[in-house]
Amino acid sequence: MPEIKKFQVTFDCAEPERLARFWCEVLGYVVPPPPKGFDTWEDYTRSQLPEQRGSWFACVDPSGVGPRLYFQRVPEGKRVKNRVHLDVRVGTGLVGEERLAVLEAECARLVALGAVHVRTLYDGNDACIPMLDIEGNEFCVD
Structure with missing residues (x-):
């Protein structure tokens, strides 16, 4: 059996600390302690x-379970659709109107943080809400 490896998710962005702090609020992550030797x-x-x-800036799951998120400043802006995106899983196990209500409530919370609601996908049973973070990166509330 191969060894399971830890990984981090890296975002190219314009304002690393601002974007990291946004994702801390979205996911309940925290800013880790400063590098060794600094108070x-x-x-x-x-x-x-x-x-x-x-x-650069980073944030981590305080429980140590989720991946570290790393944000690095790059000179170019976002130009095309992401090939990979995060799904913020808040409606796991829910269906129908109950699922939709939970997703819509989370969407409203994230819009208040600066995210953009793109659309709501709902077929009467399953739902998903595509969104954009504060720098235009796609993600879904799922």
Whole structure:
């Protein structure tokens, strides 16, 4: 049996810390402690060369189960549809109107954080809500 490996999900973005903090709110993730040798993230940032400041940020699942999310600044903006996206699973096991209500409530919470509601897909039994994060990356409330 092959060994199971840990992985992180990396986002290319314009504002790493801002996007990381958005996803902390979406997923209940937290900002990890600053790198070894620094008391705060501000201390760490001040130690970097000006052109490196704010070039990356990360967030983690406080339970240690979910993957680390890593956000890296890139010079180009988003141009095309994501080939991979996250599904925020809030309606697992629910069907019909009950599922739709839970997904719509989560959608409303995320819109208040700056996400964009793209559309609601509902067939009377199953539902999914495609959305955009604060930098236009696609994700679904599922």
